[in-house]
Amino acid sequence: MNRIIVTGGAGFIGSNFVHHLVAHTDAHVTVLDKLTYASTEASLAGLPEERVQLVVGDITDASLVDRLVAGADAVVHYAAESHNDNSLEDPAPFVQTNLVGTFTLLEAVRKHDVRFHHVSTDEVYGDLDLDDPKRFTEDTPYQPSSPYSASKAGSDHLVRAWVRSFGVRATISNCSNNYGPWQHVEKFIPRQITEVLDGRRPRVYGDGLNVRDWIHTEDHSSAVLAILERGRTGETYLIGADGEKSNLEVVRAILRTFGRPEDDIEWVTDRAGHDRRYAIESGKLRSELGWEPRFQDFDEGLAETIDWYRAHEDWWRPLKAETEAKYAAKGH
Numbered sequence: 500m501n502r503i504i505v506t507g508g509a510g511f512i513g514s515n516f517v518h519h520l521v522a523h524t525d526a527h528v529t530v531l532d533k534l535t536y537a538s539t540e541a542s543l544a545g546l547p548e549e550r551v552q553l554v555v556g557d558i559t560d561a562s563l564v565d566r567l568v569a570g571a572d573a574v575v576h577y578a579a580e581s582h583n584d585n586s587l588e589d590p591a592p593f594v595q596t597n598l599v600g601t602f603t604l605l606e607a608v609r610k611h612d613v614r615f616h617h618v619s620t621d622e623v624y625g626d627l628d629l630d631d632p633k634r635f636t637e638d639t640p641y642q643p644s645s646p647y648s649a650s651k652a653g654s655d656h657l658v659r660a661w662v663r664s665f666g667v668r669a670t671i672s673n674c675s676n677n678y679g680p681w682q683h684v685e686k687f688i689p690r691q692i693t694e695v696l697d698g699r700r701p702r703v704y705g706d707g708l709n710v711r712d713w714i715h716t717e718d719h720s721s722a723v724l725a726i727l728e729r730g731r732t733g734e735t736y737l738i739g740a741d742g743e744k745s746n747l748e749v750v751r752a753i754l755r756t757f758g759r760p761e762d763d764i765e766w767v768t769d770r771a772g773h774d775r776r777y778a779i780e781s782g783k784l785r786s787e788l789g790w791e792p793r794f795q796d797f798d799e800g801l802a803e804t805i806d807w808y809r810a811h812e813d814w815w816r817p818l819k820a821e822t823e824a825k826y827a828a829k830g831h
C-alpha cells in the first residue's frame with residue numbers, strides 16, 4: 500500500500516493521520532479535501548512535498564474521485580461534516596457529504612478494486628445511561644440520535660453493503676471522542692480552553708453530567724493504521740482508550756490548570772436530543788491487532804493540548820469570533 504488517498508486530510512483527525520503515515524510508513528499520500536470551514540492547510544505544513552500532495556476537491560465529485568482512486572492502493576476516508584450542533588441547524592450538508600460522498604468513494608473503490616477504510620464514530624450506537632455497566636461493542640445495535648450520527652450510521656451501512664454485495668475490500672472503525680491539537684474551536688475541549696484564555700467562563704450544556712469517552716487523536720491514528728495494515732476486510736473495529744469523563748469533570752480540569760475556581764462555569768441551553776453517555780469496549784482491536792493507546796493519562800494529554808492552544812493563538816483566533824457568534828444566536 501504505497502499510494503494512499505486520505506479524504507478529509509486537512510481536518511482535525513485526518514491531518515493527524517497524514518503526519519502519522521509520513522512518520523511511520525513509506526507511503527505517498529494524496530489528501531482529497533474540500534477545505535471547508537473545518538479544515539486548515541496549516542495543519543499539513545512542514546510535510547515533505549514529495550510524499551504529500553493536496554488535491555482541493557469534493558468527495559461527491561464522481562469524476563475527480565474516479566481519477567484519483569484509479570491510481571491508488573488504498574483510500575482512508577475521514578472527510579465528513581462532523582459537528583452535531585451544526586447538523587441540528589442545517590442537516591443538508593451532512594446528508595450530502597457523509598452519505599453521498601461515501602457512496603461516491605465506494606463506487607470508485609469498487610470499480611478499481613482499491614482497499615478502503617471507513618472512519619466512523621461511536622455515536623452510531625446512540626447513548627447509554629450513566630449507571631449502565633455496559634459499553635458499546637461491535638455487536639451493539641445502531642440507534643443514532645442526531646442528523647450527524649444518522650448520516651454516519653447510514654455511511655457505515657453503505658460500506659457493509661458494498662462489502663457483502665460487491666466484494667469491496669473495506670474495514671470500518673468507530674471511534675470515541677477525540678481531543679488534541681488542530682481541533683476546531685467549535686468542539687467542546689478547544690472551545691472551553693479558548694474561552695478561558697479569553698478570560699470568559701467555560702460554557703456547559705444542560706447539567707454537565709453527560710459522559711464522553713476521550714481518546715487522543717494520535718492514538719486514533721495509530722489504531723487506524725493498524726487496521727489498515729492488519730485488519731481483516733469486512734470487519735468493524737471499535738477504537739477507544741478507556742477515557743470516560745463527564746463534561747463537568749473535563750471543564751473542572753481545564754479550570755484547575757488555569758488556576759481558576761472550579762465552579763466558574765456558564766451554564767447554557769442544552770443540545771436538542773443530547774446523548775447522555777458514550778463508552779467504548781475496544782477489546783477486539785487490542786487482542787486481534789495488538790493495539791494499545793499511548794496516552795493512558797487524560798490529564799497529561801489535556802495539559803499538552805492546553806499548551807498547544809496557548810502556543811497557537813494565531814491559528815485559532817481567526818475562527819473564534821464567528822464560532823461564538825453562532826453559539827450566541829442559539830443560546831449556547
Ligand code: NAD
Binds near residue numbers: 512534539582675
Ligand atoms: P473535521 O470537521 O475537523 O474535518 C473534516 C474534514 O473533511 C475537513 O478538512 C473538511 O474540509 C473535509 N470535508 C468536509 N466535507 C468534504 C467534502 N464534501 N469533500 C471533501 N472534503 C470534505 O472532522 P474530524 O473531527 O477531524 O473528523 C474526521 C472524521 O472522523 C469524520 O468522519 C468523523 O465522523 C470521524 N470521527 C470524529 C470524531 C471526533 O471526536 N472528532 C470521533 C470519531 C469519529
Ligand code: TDX
Binds near residue numbers: 686710
Ligand atoms: O460548548 C459546549 N458545551 C458543552 O457542554 C460544547 C461545544 C459541547 N458541550 C457538550 C456536548 C457533548 O456532551 O460537550 C460534549 C462534547 O461535545 P462536542 O465536542 O460537540 O462532541 P460530540 O457531540 O460528543 O461529538 C464528537 O465526538 C464524536 C465529534 O464532534 C464527532 O464528530 C464525533 O463523531
